[in-house]
Amino acid sequence: MRARTGLAALGALALLAGGSPATAQVSPQPGPPSATRPYIPRIASKAMETDRFRSIAIKVAGDAALLYEPKTPLAGKGRVAIVYANNRFDFGPPAIELASRGYRVLHVSAPPSSPGAPPTPYDNFKQVSAGIAYMRALPGVRRVVVAGWGAGAATMTLYVALAQKGPAVCQNRQVIYPCVPEQASGLAKPDGMILFDAGPGSGSRPSQVDPDRPDLDVHSVANGYDPATDTAHFPATFRAQYFAAQSARNDAFIDAGLARLSALGGPTGRQDEMMAPNTPPTVDALSGADLTLQSHTKQPHLLLKADGTRDEEILRSVRPTASQIPGPPPPKPGQPPPPPRRFSLREYLANDAIRTTKDFAFTEDDIVGVDWASSNLGTPAQAESVTVPALLVTNTCFQFVVSAEIVLDHLASKDKEQVGVEGSQHEFTPCKPEYGDTKKRLFDYTADWLAKPGRF
Numbered sequence: 001m002r003a004r005t006g007l008a009a010l011g012a013l014a015l016l017a018g019g020s021p022a023t024a025q026v027s028p029q030p031g032p033p034s035a036t037r038p039y040i041p042r043i044a045s046k047a048m049e050t051d052r053f054r055s056i057a058i059k060v061a062g063d064a065a066l067l068y069e070p071k072t073p074l075a076g077k078g079r080v081a082i083v084y085a086n087n088r089f090d091f092g093p094p095a096i097e098l099a100s101r102g103y104r105v106l107h108v109s110a111p112p113s114s115p116g117a118p119p120t121p122y123d124n125f126k127q128v129s130a131g132i133a134y135m136r137a138l139p140g141v142r143r144v145v146v147a148g149w150g151a152g153a154a155t156m157t158l159y160v161a162l163a164q165k166g167p168a169v170c171q172n173r174q175v176i177y178p179c180v181p182e183q184a185s186g187l188a189k190p191d192g193m194i195l196f197d198a199g200p201g202s203g204s205r206p207s208q209v210d211p212d213r214p215d216l217d218v219h220s221v222a223n224g225y226d227p228a229t230d231t232a233h234f235p236a237t238f239r240a241q242y243f244a245a246q247s248a249r250n251d252a253f254i255d256a257g258l259a260r261l262s263a264l265g266g267p268t269g270r271q272d273e274m275m276a277p278n279t280p281p282t283v284d285a286l287s288g289a290d291l292t293l294q295s296h297t298k299q300p301h302l303l304l305k306a307d308g309t310r311d312e313e314i315l316r317s318v319r320p321t322a323s324q325i326p327g328p329p330p331p332k333p334g335q336p337p338p339p340p341r342r343f344s345l346r347e348y349l350a351n352d353a354i355r356t357t358k359d360f361a362f363t364e365d366d367i368v369g370v371d372w373a374s375s376n377l378g379t380p381a382q383a384e385s386v387t388v389p390a391l392l393v394t395n396t397c398f399q400f401v402v403s404a405e406i407v408l409d410h411l412a413s414k415d416k417e418q419v420g421v422e423g424s425q426h427e428f429t430p431c432k433p434e435y436g437d438t439k440k441r442l443f444d445y446t447a448d449w450l451a452k453p454g455r456f
Helices: 005-016 041-046 093-099 125-136 151-165 201-208 236-263 345-351 379-383 401-410 438-451
Strands: 053-060 063-070 080-085 104-108 143-149 192-196 296-304 310-316 356-362 367-370 390-395 416-421
Touching (some): 041 053, 041 063, 053 104, 053 125, 063 093, 080 093, 080 438, 093 104, 093 143, 093 438, 125 143, 125 151, 151 192, 151 201, 192 438, 201 236, 236 356, 296 438, 379 401, 390 401, 390 438, 401 416, 416 438
Parallel strands (some): 080 143, 296 416, 390 416
Antiparallel strands (some): 053 063, 063 104, 356 367
16 A cells, blocks of 8 residues: 555654654753853854743753743743753754743754664653753752653653652553563653644554555445545544454554564564564554544544634644645656665564554544553653653644543543643744634633742
């Protein structure tokens, strides 16, 4: 089966919005920044100054970081600081927008993985932990809140769970690829958590496994595909067969991977090997073309509307189909396509592998048949160990309206909420002009949530 380029770009975008290269262990630098604070040339171009804030390059846990400071501290906001983790400094809207609203924000990253070391979910945890300690040492700071975006929301949920409950969270008997104690011990505890566009973590991967059956062709008119619009409405019988085939093949890949891992010394072994390109073979999720899937929440949540009003209602996705989402330009005539990315066995098992059951399916308002606890990036499972106040901001012109509600329902926090931003894309901008200034509505609300009396 062929994979359309639209969702491939969408999936890549979700990965870019989080991610995690490897750790470094250096003590944080307490105290306020100064002109003599270490300067990191490779991110100097990302530092900026506006009429509201300035950012400077510093070092945290031995790696580059950007500290954003308001020029005029706003009443009540100086006591709360934010640590935002993202390994690309050009993906910094949360830091920029919150700093412009009076909050001190530390944008932490992590160094690239060392040669031969596969990326893991824990790769920037030392930087996050050191960043929390750094911000607590700044004058006036009383509470530190962590923030993650997209795939970074999954890793940040795992971080908070481990910081609160320790290595037992990532070493349960169900998990496919358990952590080692040093990856999950001694992490600084945050006082709150903000997740921008929280997806299902590794729970999205089974929906992208190629079922490898000719009768399950998603581009067949007989199966519900409309070539004129490049959209689909797949009948229930087709969906059931398709999801069952994905589930069976997903678990077969995991079983084969675990057997090979055992031969290489198990999770604690050092030997690794590259897998075949795109293993397991991937396709667009059915929800990429059939917009009735993953289309709305079960319960009402606050929606920030384009006209400036706010109402509690069922959140509905207004996303386009995957084929309508801009992606990388196709190769020029005569040029070969770029080679597919290759994954190592350990990288696949640590980041993407998650068990499913015979009931696996993406429905209109749920994801069922996923053993969330089998993966340390199964975000709903990690949410069960999170008790700090939590805000989940959902961009309704993207694919995570339903998955964010699933994460919300699993959170152990008493103070938790999901809020939708009408017409906002994953990058916080409007998908149509009529949706207005989605970014302003989104971050105004986030800033007010942080400032609510009695929360922090």
